[in-house]
Amino acid sequence: MKVISIGLLGLGTVGSGVVQIIESHQDKLMHQVGCSISIKKILVKDTTKERLVEIDKGMLTENPEDILSNPEIDVVIEVMGGIEETRGYLTKAIKNKKHIVTANKDLMALYGPELLELATENQCDLFYEASVAGGIPILRGLVDGLSSDRITKMMGIVNGTTNFILTKMSKEGRAYDDVLKEAQELGFAEADPTADVGGLDAARKMAILSTLGFSMNIGLNDVEVQGITEISEEDLKYSKKLGYTMKLIGVASRAGERVEVSVQPALLPEAHPLASVNNEYNAVYVYGEAVGETMFYGPGAGSLPTATAVVSDMVTVIKNMRLGVNGRSAVSPQYPKQLKDATEIFAKFFLRLHVQDEVGVLARITNLFAEHGVGFDKILQLPLDEKESSEIVLVTHTATLAAFEQIKQKLHDYNMVREVKSTYRVEGEDSK
Numbered sequence: 001m002k003v004i005s006i007g008l009l010g011l012g013t014v015g016s017g018v019v020q021i022i023e024s025h026q027d028k029l030m031h032q033v034g035c036s037i038s039i040k041k042i043l044v045k046d047t048t049k050e051r052l053v054e055i056d057k058g059m060l061t062e063n064p065e066d067i068l069s070n071p072e073i074d075v076v077i078e079v080m081g082g083i084e085e086t087r088g089y090l091t092k093a094i095k096n097k098k099h100i101v102t103a104n105k106d107l108m109a110l111y112g113p114e115l116l117e118l119a120t121e122n123q124c125d126l127f128y129e130a131s132v133a134g135g136i137p138i139l140r141g142l143v144d145g146l147s148s149d150r151i152t153k154m155m156g157i158v159n160g161t162t163n164f165i166l167t168k169m170s171k172e173g174r175a176y177d178d179v180l181k182e183a184q185e186l187g188f189a190e191a192d193p194t195a196d197v198g199g200l201d202a203a204r205k206m207a208i209l210s211t212l213g214f215s216m217n218i219g220l221n222d223v224e225v226q227g228i229t230e231i232s233e234e235d236l237k238y239s240k241k242l243g244y245t246m247k248l249i250g251v252a253s254r255a256g257e258r259v260e261v262s263v264q265p266a267l268l269p270e271a272h273p274l275a276s277v278n279n280e281y282n283a284v285y286v287y288g289e290a291v292g293e294t295m296f297y298g299p300g301a302g303s304l305p306t307a308t309a310v311v312s313d314m315v316t317v318i319k320n321m322r323l324g325v326n327g328r329s330a331v332s333p334q335y336p337k338q339l340k341d342a343t344e345i346f347a348k349f350f351l352r353l354h355v356q357d358e359v360g361v362l363a364r365i366t367n368l369f370a371e372h373g374v375g376f377d378k379i380l381q382l383p384l385d386e387k388e389s390s391e392i393v394l395v396t397h398t399a400t401l402a403a404f405e406q407i408k409q410k411l412h413d414y415n416m417v418r419e420v421k422s423t424y425r426v427e428g429e430d431s432k
């Protein structure tokens with residue numbers, strides 16, 4: 001019986017999970033692919049470093065050539081992270097006719113189309129299920145399960161670290177720095193966690209998701225990004241008071257042939273399915289014209305959950321090898337990229353203001369919104385400790401982003417507005 005040889009790039013959080021699953025599920029894997037699977041070589045930075053799994057030290061190497069140019073190796077599993085160097089490694093591996101499985105959303109968001117085209121040219125598979133929402137099979141769900149439908153909206157909680165942070169801050173009142181440190185210790189966060197908390201990690205995943213969901217080449221630069229570092233305890237308090245839950249939400253919406261893709265902290269009604277997705281869990285809510293509302297839910301980070309997606313992709317590669325159909329899975333985008341402008345983006349908006357507490361302030365502010373055709377769902381005005389000041393918190397009716405941005409700009413110029421404290425989109429009401 002042929003043995004399929006694997007080269008592993010990386011033996012950290014995810015790589016250790018890959019080794020564990022291949023070893024502990026060997027019987028199930030053999031039954032599915034009809035041959036045994038052997039990890040031949042593992043690339044690491046430091047072969048002397050203590051490992052999370054028991055491993056024959058002879059398998060470890062610091063020389064990528066021991067894998068990339070090793071004629072015995074059929075499949076390269078990349079779980080090392082990084083961008084430019086890793087791009088070079090995978091390019092070389094593909095040119096040496098090796099199939100690729102990767103969890104690297106940083107790389108796929110920037111160079112996915114290029115690597116997928118090279119893989120197809122070389123009759124190689126390149127699968128990346130683990131790159132978005134970890135263990136949740138969302139990419140296969142879009143490409144296979146929903147292939148017959150026209151996707152019009154996706155809303156995702158696709159970063160486990162920030163969801164873990166917001167859950168602990170909202171539900172346990174814990175401090176941001178304390179929870180971020182715990183997320184790093186649990187192996188959820190990136191090597192550089194600013195990618196998590198700044199929204200960039202979620203943006204990379206939304207670029208990959210919307211490219212597949214809308215069949216349009218959406219690049220990282222096409223995604224508007226705002227992270228969670230500016231969220232205050234007052235914002236969390238008011239969102240709860242008004243019946244919402246604050247989440248870092250990736251939004252991808254289509255109207256006709258034009259799309260919008262963004263990542264931002266947003267308020268969700270407590271009854272929305274995404275509002276109950278907590279801790280490091282992820283979920284992607286997908287709305288299709290025919291299927292209606294669907295939601296994919298599960299662990300978006302962590303060693304074994306992510307490794308499950310990686311090893312499942314490896315199984316598909318090996319099945320394709322046995323059938324002689326490698327290199328035919330890449331789906332090329334069908335439509336030219338067309339992005340919505342701010343007049344085509346609709347949402348409700350949350351706004352928190354500090355104003356001078358004088359007669360007519362609220363009327364002037366509501367008149368300003370009325371002048372832009374924007375009404376209100378909710379308004380709160382509460383006194384502040386600060387002399388002659390009060391706090392106004394409001395949620396608008398559905399409005400265009402353009403109108404809201406114009407109003408916000410004028411509020412900054414009003415002398416009775418002391419400070420525009422925060423603004424957030426409200427998702428999951430009215431619009432799908």
Ligand SMILES: NC(=O)C1=CN([C@@H]2O[C@H](COP(=O)(O)OP(=O)(O)OC[C@H]3O[C@@H](n4cnc5c(N)ncnc54)[C@H](OP(=O)(O)O)[C@@H]3O)[C@@H](O)[C@H]2O)C=CC1
Nearest residue numbers: 010011012013014044045046079080081103104301302306
């Ligand atoms: N952690 C998670 O929950 C998830 C991670 N991912 C993605 O999976 C990938 C791996 O993540 P994770 O396992 O957490 O990362 P870790 O930092 O835990 O592990 C990275 C591994 O790659 C090795 N490595 C890194 N750079 C190099 C290099 N230049 N040359 C050789 N070896 C190198 C490291 O070696 P050494 O051990 O010697 O330092 C380490 O073994 C990333 O792309 C990440 O974005 C995707 C979904 C979830």
Ligand SMILES: N[C@@H](CC=O)C(=O)O
Nearest residue numbers: 159160161188189190
């Ligand atoms: N740092 C990422 C890991 C998975 O992609 C996250 O927190 O989701």
Ligand code: NA
Nearest residue numbers: 129132134136
């Ligand atoms: Na996934």
